[in-house]
Amino acid sequence: MNTSALVVMLSTITLVTGLMLYFFYRVVSAPPKPEPDSYLDNDDEIERQAPRA
Amino acid sequence: MSANKESWGSRVGLILAMAGNAVGLGNFLRFPVQAVQNGGGAFIIPYLICFLVMGIPLLWIEWSMGRFGGKFGHHSTPFIVDTMHRNRLWKYIGVFGIWTNIAVASYYCYLESWTLSYVFHSIGGTFAGLDQNGVSNFFNEYVSLGESTFGIPYEPIVFFVICLLLNTWILSQGLAKGVERVAKIGMPLLILFGIFLAYKGFTITAGEDGAINDSSVGLNFLWTPNFDELWSPTVWLAAAGQIFFTLSVGMGTVHCYASYVRSKDDIALNAMSAGWMNEFVEVVLGAAILIPISIGYLGIEGVTNLVNSQGGLGLGFRTLPYLFYQWGDVLGAVAGVMWFGLLFFAGITSSLAMGTPWIGFLQDEFNWRRKPAAWSFGLIVLMLGMPTVLFFKYGVFDEYDYWAGTVSLVVFALFESILFAWVFGMNKGWREITSGADIEVPSFYKYIIKFVTPLLLLWVFVGSLITPKGGDWAGAFANGWELDDSSIINKIKNTSLKRQLAEATDPEVIQQLQDTLFFVNASRTLLVAVFLSIALLVYIAYKKRVREGRI
Numbered sequence: 001m002n003t004s005a006l007v008v009m010l011s012t013i014t015l016v017t018g019l020m021l022y023f024f025y026r027v028v029s030a031p032p033k034p035e036p037d038s039y040l041d042n043d044d045e046i047e048r049q050a051p052r053a
Numbered sequence: 054m055s056a057n058k059e060s061w062g063s064r065v066g067l068i069l070a071m072a073g074n075a076v077g078l079g080n081f082l083r084f085p086v087q088a089v090q091n092g093g094g095a096f097i098i099p100y101l102i103c104f105l106v107m108g109i110p111l112l113w114i115e116w117s118m119g120r121f122g123g124k125f126g127h128h129s130t131p132f133i134v135d136t137m138h139r140n141r142l143w144k145y146i147g148v149f150g151i152w153t154n155i156a157v158a159s160y161y162c163y164l165e166s167w168t169l170s171y172v173f174h175s176i177g178g179t180f181a182g183l184d185q186n187g188v189s190n191f192f193n194e195y196v197s198l199g200e201s202t203f204g205i206p207y208e209p210i211v212f213f214v215i216c217l218l219l220n221t222w223i224l225s226q227g228l229a230k231g232v233e234r235v236a237k238i239g240m241p242l243l244i245l246f247g248i249f250l251a252y253k254g255f256t257i258t259a260g261e262d263g264a265i266n267d268s269s270v271g272l273n274f275l276w277t278p279n280f281d282e283l284w285s286p287t288v289w290l291a292a293a294g295q296i297f298f299t300l301s302v303g304m305g306t307v308h309c310y311a312s313y314v315r316s317k318d319d320i321a322l323n324a325m326s327a328g329w330m331n332e333f334v335e336v337v338l339g340a341a342i343l344i345p346i347s348i349g350y351l352g353i354e355g356v357t358n359l360v361n362s363q364g365g366l367g368l369g370f371r372t373l374p375y376l377f378y379q380w381g382d383v384l385g386a387v388a389g390v391m392w393f394g395l396l397f398f399a400g401i402t403s404s405l406a407m408g409t410p411w412i413g414f415l416q417d418e419f420n421w422r423r424k425p426a427a428w429s430f431g432l433i434v435l436m437l438g439m440p441t442v443l444f445f446k447y448g449v450f451d452e453y454d455y456w457a458g459t460v461s462l463v464v465f466a467l468f469e470s471i472l473f474a475w476v477f478g479m480n481k482g483w484r485e486i487t488s489g490a491d492i493e494v495p496s497f498y499k500y501i502i503k504f505v506t507p508l509l510l511l512w513v514f515v516g517s518l519i520t521p522k523g524g525d526w527a528g529a530f531a532n533g534w535e536l537d538d539s540s541i542i543n544k545i546k547n548t549s550l551k552r553q554l555a556e557a558t559d560p561e562v563i564q565q566l567q568d569t570l571f572f573v574n575a576s577r578t579l580l581v582a583v584f585l586s587i588a589l590l591v592y593i594a595y596k597k598r599v600r601e602g603r604i
Binding site: 001002004005006008009012013016019020023024026028033037038040041042 | 060061062063064065066067093094097101229269272273275276277278314315317318319322323325326329330332333336337489491492
């Protein structure tokens with residue numbers, strides 16, 4: 001490949017893949033929010049239960 | 054009260070469903086063609102800038118509008134936008150958010166059914182032993198409802214109905230058990246298939262398996278930047294247009310999915326995650342398959358001719374199945390299954406999203422349960438989609454695509470950006486975007502959303518309305534404005550068709566053109582009738598709300 005094409009391609013792929021992975025990592029590592037939240041699957045997770053008054 | 058008590062199963066599931074909504078056939082068939090036609094590697098600069106100043110803002114606008122409407126129990130755009138301002142006319146602008154989906158699903162499900170059929174034809178070895186013309190003729194025969202290799206009478210209709218049944222059944226299972234489950238299976242498989250085909254696209258060697266070029270030739274063709282093109286408004290218009298179609302903004306699907314998110318939960322990070330996932334599939338995977346493989350076997354000139362005559366759709370269906378068989382019968386079949394399987398997953402995750410606004414509307418306004426609402430969607434799409442199947446050669450498919458899948462998106466996005474930033478108000482809008490956010494949203498986006506995004510959308514709309522001949526903007530300003538046949542105004546006037554008709558001398562061609570003109574106008578009438586019918590339903594729903602004291 002010629003240099004300019006290689007530079008544009010590699011920098012684009014790195015940027016897009018990097019940001020995709022970064023934001024996805026942020027999603028999966030975000031601290032849990034107390035129930036009730038928008039999602040059904042975590043309804044029984046102990047750390048998500050709101051403290052009782 | 055609404056019968057709609059649905060929820061998403063998990064946050065990752067929602068993001069995959071939202072990314073699946075955005076990832077469509079255009080990621081693999083439209084983006085690479087747009088890139089090579091608009092400056093190669095330089096196209097990526099306006100493309101990414103448009104993503105940052107138009108794509109991301111629109112994602113945030115739509116996610117937050119959806120979540121805001123969901124607080125009031127609304128899951129479709131007419132009443133989501135109705136909650137944002139007291140002027141009751143806004144809900145009729147929201148009709149676009151249901152109409153677009155029904156109209157697009159009508160031809161998109163047909164397109165999706167081709168991919169399903171081609172998966173089975175790849176497994177059945179239909180393309181083995183066919184030359185390039187043979188594969189191309191198979192496609193012509195298929196869309197003309199000609200003879201089927203499988204011996205199934207009216208095979209395209211059968212696959213269309215199967216595809217619709219599958220979509221309807223999944224939709225009837227609900228958000229978490231239907232749509233989300235498909236996204237959780239479909240998206241990883243799509244990425245896996247894409248990585249395999251991208252690997253093949255990157256490793257073609259001249260002289261092996263009949264290849265005439267190394268991968269580098271195709272990659273150079275796609276990625277070498279032609280910076281002169283950066284100053285062309287046509288290139289920027291193409292980049293903005295591509296961002297639109299790839300993110301599925303301006304449709305009402307993002308609003309609908311987001312309306313099931315509670316107000317304390319994040320949308321800002323979710324939108325970024327789903328948006329960048331779509332960009333990964335488009336820019337990294339989409340760019341590594343169609344063009345490098347085609348150029349590897351057909352050369353630059355051959356591919357340029359094919360792209361100009363058939364576009365990405367033609368290249369994907371008429372040419373790639375033949376090229377895959379250059380790798381041998383087994384790998385050819387496997388690659389065919391992966392390519393059309395990938396397109397099928399890209400398609401179905403989008404078409405499922407198109408069903409949800411209609412279903413949400415019926416549940417919210419008329420207390421329909423999920424299952425009958427889903428089946429009503431399937432029935433409407435079947436009735437509206439049959440003309441695209443039966444009269445494909447008369448341009449019905451293209452008419453639906455142009456008005457519902459192209460123009461309507463820009464119009465609705467323009468209205469919603471003005472509503473959000475100027476009518477609802479940027480301060481309230483900003484609070485909606487940042488509420489519950491798991492990332493810090495850069496504050497300069499407040500100004501981008503308020504000024505840049507609506508202006509850019511206005512420019513895209515005006516640019517499409519009065520596109521100058523040949524895309525020559527400088528010439529048009531200097532020498533007078535002659536409209537291009539692709540401009541919305543000339544499309545409405547059927548300028549191109551009428552010119553062809555005036556120039557035609559062969560009676561058979563004249564008859565074909567007259568029939569096309571009839572079907573083009575009939576398609577538009579049908580689409581307008583559907584829009585007005587949905588607007589009437591919205592009016593009835595509004596009156597019902599007033600009677601019930603809900604407004």
